[in-house]
Amino acid sequence: xxxxxxxxxxxxxxxxxxxxxxxxxxxxxxxxxxxxxxxxxxxxxxxxxxxxxxxxxxxxxxxxxxxxxxxxxxxxxxxxxxxxxxxxxxxxxxxxxxxxxxxxxxxxxxxxxxxxxxxxxxxxxxxxxxxxxxxxxxxxxxxxxxxxxxxxxxxxxxxxxxxxxxxxxxxxxxxxxxxxxxxxxxxxxxxxxxxxxxxxxxxxxxxxxxxxxxxxxxxxxxxxxxxxxxxxxxxxxxxxxxxxxxxxxxxxxxxxxxxxxxxxxxxxxxxxxxxxxxxxxxxxxxxxxxxxxxxxxxxxxxxxxxxxxxxxxxxxxxxxxxxxxxxxxxxxxxxxxxxxxxxxxxxxxxxxxxxxxxxxxxxxxxxxxxxxxxxxxxxxxxxxxxxxxxxxxxxxxxxxxxxxxxxxxxxxxxxxxxxxxxxxxxxxxxxxxxxxxxxxx
Amino acid sequence: xxxxxxxxxxxxxxxxxxxxxxxxxxxxxxxxxxxxxxxxxxxxxxxxxxxxxxxxxxxxxxxxxxxxxxxxxxxxxxxxxxxxxxxxxxxxxxxxxxxxxxxxxxxxxxxxxxxxxxxxxxxxxxxxxxxxxxxxxxxxxxxxxxxxxxxxxxxxxxxxxxxxxxxxxxxxxxxxxxxxxxxxxxxxxxxxxxxxxxxxxxxxxxxxxxxxxxxxxxxxxxxxxxxxxxx
Numbered sequence: 001x002x003x004x005x006x007x008x009x010x011x012x013x014x015x016x017x018x019x020x021x022x023x024x025x026x027x028x029x030x031x032x033x034x035x036x037x038x039x040x041x042x043x044x045x046x047x048x049x050x051x052x053x054x055x056x057x058x059x060x061x062x063x064x065x066x067x068x069x070x071x072x073x074x075x076x077x078x079x080x081x082x083x084x085x086x087x088x089x090x091x092x093x094x095x096x097x098x099x100x101x102x103x104x105x106x107x108x109x110x111x112x113x114x115x116x117x118x119x120x121x122x123x124x125x126x127x128x129x130x131x132x133x134x135x136x137x138x139x140x141x142x143x144x145x146x147x148x149x150x151x152x153x154x155x156x157x158x159x160x161x162x163x164x165x166x167x168x169x170x171x172x173x174x175x176x177x178x179x180x181x182x183x184x185x186x187x188x189x190x191x192x193x194x195x196x197x198x199x200x201x202x203x204x205x206x207x208x209x210x211x212x213x214x215x216x217x218x219x220x221x222x223x224x225x226x227x228x229x230x231x232x233x234x235x236x237x238x239x240x241x242x243x244x245x246x247x248x249x250x251x252x253x254x255x256x257x258x259x260x261x262x263x264x265x266x267x268x269x270x271x272x273x274x275x276x277x278x279x280x281x282x283x284x285x286x287x288x289x290x291x292x293x294x295x296x297x298x299x300x301x302x303x304x305x306x307x308x309x310x311x312x313x314x315x316x317x318x319x320x321x322x323x324x325x326x327x328x329x330x331x332x333x334x335x336x337x338x339x340x341x342x343x344x345x346x347x348x349x350x351x352x353x354x355x356x357x358x359x360x361x362x363x364x365x366x367x368x369x370x371x372x373x374x375x376x377x378x379x380x381x382x383x384x385x386x387x388x389x390x391x392x393x394x395x396x397x398x399x400x401x402x403x404x405x406x407x408x409x410x411x412x413x414x415x416x417x418x419x420x421x422x423x424x425x426x427x428x429x430x431x432x433x434x435x436x437x438x439x440x441x
Numbered sequence: 442x443x444x445x446x447x448x449x450x451x452x453x454x455x456x457x458x459x460x461x462x463x464x465x466x467x468x469x470x471x472x473x474x475x476x477x478x479x480x481x482x483x484x485x486x487x488x489x490x491x492x493x494x495x496x497x498x499x500x501x502x503x504x505x506x507x508x509x510x511x512x513x514x515x516x517x518x519x520x521x522x523x524x525x526x527x528x529x530x531x532x533x534x535x536x537x538x539x540x541x542x543x544x545x546x547x548x549x550x551x552x553x554x555x556x557x558x559x560x561x562x563x564x565x566x567x568x569x570x571x572x573x574x575x576x577x578x579x580x581x582x583x584x585x586x587x588x589x590x591x592x593x594x595x596x597x598x599x600x601x602x603x604x605x606x607x608x609x610x611x612x613x614x615x616x617x618x619x620x621x622x623x624x625x626x627x628x629x630x631x632x633x634x635x636x637x638x639x640x641x642x643x644x645x646x647x648x649x650x651x652x653x654x655x656x657x658x659x660x661x662x663x664x665x666x667x668x669x670x671x672x
Binding site for chain 1: 459463487503508565584
């Protein structure tokens with residue numbers, strides 16, 4: 001019998017991922033670039049639960065009694081606010097990052113479901129305008145493809161200040177995806193690694209932003225709702241400053257929100273989790289008397305109806321999905337295709353390489369021909385419908401006849417972190433960190 | 442000569458001015474306009490899309506003639522930040538000086554500034570041509586992608602930082618070049634383009650032979666570890 005030996009033990013600090021990253025960095029001399037959002041474990045909507053009805057709260061009959069889901073965006077200043085049938089929109093994702101059939105599928109799915117889709121950092125394509133009943137046009141620092149005709153044929157305009165995956169960072173589209181068509185739309189040579197600016201070229205700070213928003217309104221006859229999108233960083237002040245600058249809608253994107261390509265270190269170490277960002281943003285709106293008058297759209301890691309219902313209960317007017325929408329279209333499936341790339345379905349995040357077997361995050365004609373935009377659009381519509389029904393099921397159980405009637409009092413926190421971030425009491429208590437005790441302590 | 446149609450911004454709101462100008466049909470024969478008393482207002486004559494000539498009689502604030510298409514706009518005064526930003530086509534002329542970000546992300550047309558321009562002139566330009574009789578400030582032509590920037594005077598620090606395919610001509614001193622910007626030999630077609638721009642701008646007293654040309658060294662076009670200090 002051999003002498004007892006200790007088992008090999010991995011370090012919790014130097015775990016397998018950390019070791020692999022050191023080895024990869026040492027071998028290549030360059031940091032890792034990838035798509036998607038933060039993958040680390042973060043406080044999230046799973047750390048909240050709904051209470052449901054009880055003696056003091058009456059539920060509504062599931063499947064029968066009405067629970068409305070519509071939302072109006074942009075009534076503060078716009079002559080033509082956007083009305084959506086469901087409070088979940090499709091987030092901005094660029095043509096360039098995504099294939100043309102993928103953009104078309106997003107438009108088709110969103111239109112069937114009665115909601116909006118959004119352009120991205122590459123201008124508006126005919127595919128998405130043609131197939132999107134409601135299309136939000138992003139106005140970005142890079143201004144790629146930006147033109148006033150597209151501004152006018154959009155249904156709303158989203159001034160992008162930042163995004164959750166990389167607050168303070170610009171974009172990056174590597175040469176593999178800069179085809180002739182993508183390059184032409186962006187006024188760039190084909191095949192080069194392209195940077196999207198991190199700052200707008202003609203405004204800085206909230207006072208300038210107010211003037212910029214006014215210019216956009218003058219050009220579009222004050223018809224279009226104007227959104228301001230910020231990455232979750234300083235949500236209280238960014239929300240307040242957006243309101244001051246004249247925004248109709250604030251879009252708040254947490255660090256789980258995806259990107260087409262950014263440094264891994266940026267994605268994982270800059271910004272706030274979505275859960276931590278909502279309450280300060282809602283507080284800013286409430287302090288200004290603008291809650292529900294300026295709408296708040298929350299994005300970053302929304303995976304289904306429960307996440308949506310929790311975001312709404314915390315005070316959001318709508319949520320937005322990106323990564324979940326791509327998965328609904330068919331991304332990261334089937335397994336064997338991803339194994340050929342040396343990865344596995346569900347973990348694939350090299351969206352910048354343009355080799356997506358599902359034909360979504362690619363500009364390769366052979367690959368994107370694999371995506372049927374009609375079928376993929378139908379799948380997205382199905383997912384949006386399920387999300388909505390899930391949220392309605394929860395809302396009815398809480399006795400709400402509209403998703404917007406969900407409120408923080410319907411929730412409890414499962415962790416101290418979630419309680420501190422949301423000011424929703426810890427389950428089984430009436431306390432959250434920072435709240436004074438009844439005796440004043 | 443047809444008398445210009447006049448709008449007085451002391452009496453008419455900006456919204457009404459734009460409602461009138463934006464409603465003009467593409468083939469309008471109401472082609473001569475003057476705007477009086479702009480008094481530094483922002484966003485004057487933005488989003489035009491008709492073959493008209495419009496003269497703004499005085500100083501303007503931010504974004505004058507922003508996103509202009511097809512119109513010819515004369516600003517008889519100074520212009521604030523972002524004059525002719527994102528211009529698509531047409532012509533914008535500033536008789537005085539222009540503040541920062543003149544012609545930012547413009548995609549076509551010609552912007553002429555008879556005085557000086559501030560920082561970031563031609564930032565992110567995407568096909569617009571810009572001719573400045575005087576000098577330009579720092580970070581001009583930052584990330585400029587396409588088009589010509591012609592500077593009759595001096596250029597401030599970090600000219601052409603992170604430049605793509607825009608071409609920059611400077612007659613005077615360049616305080617410093619930005620990352621990946623370098624002086625280029627002037628080919629006959631570059632000189633012809635410069636002469637053409639000087640003529641269209643009405644600066645025939647400037648001689649093309651007195652300019653130097655700058656463009657992208659294209660060292661940052663592909664992400665490479667050896668360039669880490671430049672990123």
